[in-house]
Amino acid sequence: MSSVFDEFSSSAALYPERPFLHIPALAASAYSASAVDYSYREMATAVAALAAEFAAAGYRCGHRLGLMLENRAEFFSHWLALxxxxxxxxxxxxxxxxxxxxxxxxxxxxxxxxxxxxTVALLQQANQLLAAPIAIVTPAQLAELPAPRRAxxxxxxxxxxxCALLYTSGSTGxxxxCILTNQYFTAFGAWYRDAGGLCQLEPGAERLLTPLPLVHMNAMAVSTMGMLMTGGCVIQLDRFHPSSxxxxxxxxxxxxxxYxxxxxxxxxNLPASANDDCRGRVKFGFGAGVNPKHHAAFEQRFGxxxxxxxxxTESGCGGTIIANREPRHVGSCCFGKPxxxxEYKLIDEQRREVAAGQPGELLVRARGDNPRYGFFAGYLKNSEATAEAWRDGWLNTGDVVRAGSDGSLYFVDRRKNVIRRSGENISALEVESVLVQQPAVDLAIAIAVPDELRGDEVMALIILAAGQQPSHELAEQIVTTALQGLAYYKVPGFVAFVSELPMTASQKPRRADIKALGxxxxxxxxxxDTCALKKRQPNVTAASRSPL
Incomplete structure (x- = not known):
């Protein structure tokens, strides 16, 4: 098959009456009086109608269109139609x-x-900042969609x-x-279909529940493609609701x-319940970043x-590694054997391969004649960053990993200036660039600090401008102002005011030393502590929320 739509059409022909999408009533409560359900046949009908409307408006191969449709059925139908x-x-x-x-x-x-x-008003605010505003329509207004400006x-x-352009926060602001082709998505679906072991998928039978946002690779390329290419059903939540x-x-x-x-x-942390044990119902959870001390306890309690x-995002399935076979080394940050x-190798900061058992940056590529098979196609308008990512013919991940004696890999740390909070990749440089725009701030460095629930939390180490005095009130003022330019999850949850920071001889931050200090x-x-200020802003609707 050559495209995501082709794969969907194949499954729709094989499983026309099988459920393709289920949005539970609670997840749909902001806009529907009941659950939302589509069979493969019903989704195919909706997709055909939308494709005809987009084609009539002049949309063709080579165009791009933005979707702010949250975790709703409209996202799937519009994506497939386009x-x-x-x-x-x-x-x-x-x-x-x-x-x-x-x-x-x-x-x-x-x-x-x-x-x-x-969400139209939010996009209109963004539009006002552009020299060339774009057209914005709701799904009900597709007939009013103007023709594309480009051929x-x-x-x-x-x-x-x-197929899609997904934006990821990296280490450079x-x-x-990330340009993702049809092959990227179909290869990921095939990878999931064929992975086997403890994540064996039964064609036409699986029902996969995910609370993860459709603006990210996991929900689009992993869960959706895994189900779409095996005749399974995507159970899409609006977000993670612990109580339900x-x-x-x-x-x-x-x-x-x-997860x-x-x-x-x-x-x-929820109270124990007679319904906790899911043995015989849930086959497995697929995810990353579980706290090692919670791993075994979760499996024992929930079954x-x-x-x-x-x-x-950059690795796609070409570099994906999963602990889907025993031994999984539960509780040790192990993510399996490649x-x-x-192909992989671990290197030190001088790009030399590390000794057995020592941590090093993980480099990955696909084995065979096409080392970039299943990976992203490159960064849009940034050939330099693409070349740097593929330095020496390997995808340089920026993650520090060690290999065990049996070949299993263990996550250690991140070498890149990236903070991973509740599944969101946050660029430290992006946070810093917003903070230093404030008159009270002379220099700011953002780092990750451990968080029991979220993995990482953002912390800012700030040198104040002359005449400013450290105080809790000033820390809150700085974070509140930053909320005007950053999504809530990116702003610092902790602020430390310091008189100086470790710098190199050329006056560049020594980030490893600063991280240790922080x-x-x-x-x-x-x-x-400014974590209480990290709340979703009023422009966010109830149906579009990150997991936390």
């Missing part, structure tokens, strides 16, 4: 601030955007056609647009759940394995 025409989708996160969205709109060259009625192509989309999680699992008939590390921690995996399809200040309490 993919049929060869139009790439750019998922837009309604938790972002207008200037963040303006950057994505301008950088991605999207022709227009389809948004839910309650498209009449060629039929194929495996190399761009502004988010980078197990009810949703039971009522939806989920056989698989996807982030924060979910097991929260679920273990199914949490299969830890490693991947990143399959025969994945973690020391955090553990000793010599900082101000």
């Amino acid at each position: 993919n049929q025409l060869g139009v790439s989708v750019v998922p837009l996160n309604s938790e972002m601030q207008p200037d963040e969205l303006a950057y994505l709109i301008e950088h991605s060259d999207i022709e227009s955007a389809v948004a839910l009625e309650q 498209g192509s009449e060629r039929r989309p194929d495996s190399d056609s761009e 502004k988010p980078k647009g 999680w197990w009810q949703s699992v039971r009522d939806s008939g989920a056989t698989i759940v996807h 982030l590390g924060v979910l097991p921690a929260i679920l273990l 199914f394995p949490l299969l830890e995996a490693w991947a990143m 399959s025969v399809a994945v 973690q020391q200040l955090h553990s000793s309490g010599d900082c101000f």
Whole structure:
């Protein structure tokens, strides 16, 4: 098959009456009086109608269109319809601030955007910041969608056609647009279908529940493609609701759940219940980042394995590694052994391979004649960053890993300036660039500090401008101001005011030393806690929320 739409059409022909999508009533309560359900046949009908509307508006292969449709059925139908025409989708996160969205709109060259009625105003605010505003319509207004400004192509989309442009926060400031082809998505679906072991998928039978946002790779490329290419059903939640999680699992008939590390921690804190044991119902959980001390306790209490995996948007399935076979080394940050399809090596900061058992940066590539098979196609408008990511012919991940004696890999740390909070990759440089715009701030460095629930939390070490005095009130003022330019989850949850920071001879921050200093200040309490300010902003609707 050459495209996501082709794979969907194949499954729709094989499993027309099987459920394709189920959104439980609670997850749909903001806009529906009941659960939302689509069979493969029903989704195919909706997709055909939408494709006809987009085609009538002049959308063709080579165009891009933004989608701010949250975790709703409309996201799936619009994505598939546009993919049929060869139009790439750019998922837009309604938790972002207008200037963040303006950057994505301008950088991605999207022709227009389809948004839910309650998020149109947010996109319009972003539009006002642009020299060339785009058209914004709701799903009910597609007939009013103007023709694209750029010419498209009449060629039929194929495996190399761009399917989606996903933005990921890296180590160099502004988010980078990862170009993902049809092959990226179909290869991931095939990977999941064929992985076997403890994550064996039964064709036409699985029901996969995920609370993860459709603006991210996991929900689009892993859960959706895994189900779409095996005739399974995606159970899409609006977000993670701890109090009703197990009810949703039971009522939806989920056989698989996807998670982030924060979910097991929260679920273990819930009161014990007679309904805790999911043996015989849930086969496995697929995710990453579970706290090692929670891993065994979760499996014992709830009765199914949490299969830890490693991947990143750039790696696609070409570098994915998962602990889907024993021994999984539960409680040790182990994410399994690389399959025969994945080559890897671990290097030190001088790019030398490390000795056995020593930690080093993980480099990955696909084995065989095409080392980039299944990986991203590159960063949009940033060939330099693409070349750096593929330095020496390997994807340089920035994650520090060690190998055990049996070949299993264990996550150790991140070498990149990236903070991983509740599944969101946050660029330290992006946070710093917003903080230093404030008159009270002379220098700011953002780091990750440990968080029991979220994995990482953002901490800012700040040198104040002359005349400013450290105080809790000033820390809150700085964070509150930062909320005007950053999504809530990116702003610092802790602020430490310092008189100086470790610097190199050329006056560049010594980030390893600064990270150690920050973690020391955090553990000793010599900082101000601003976590209470990290709340979803009013422009966010009830149906579009990150897991935490």
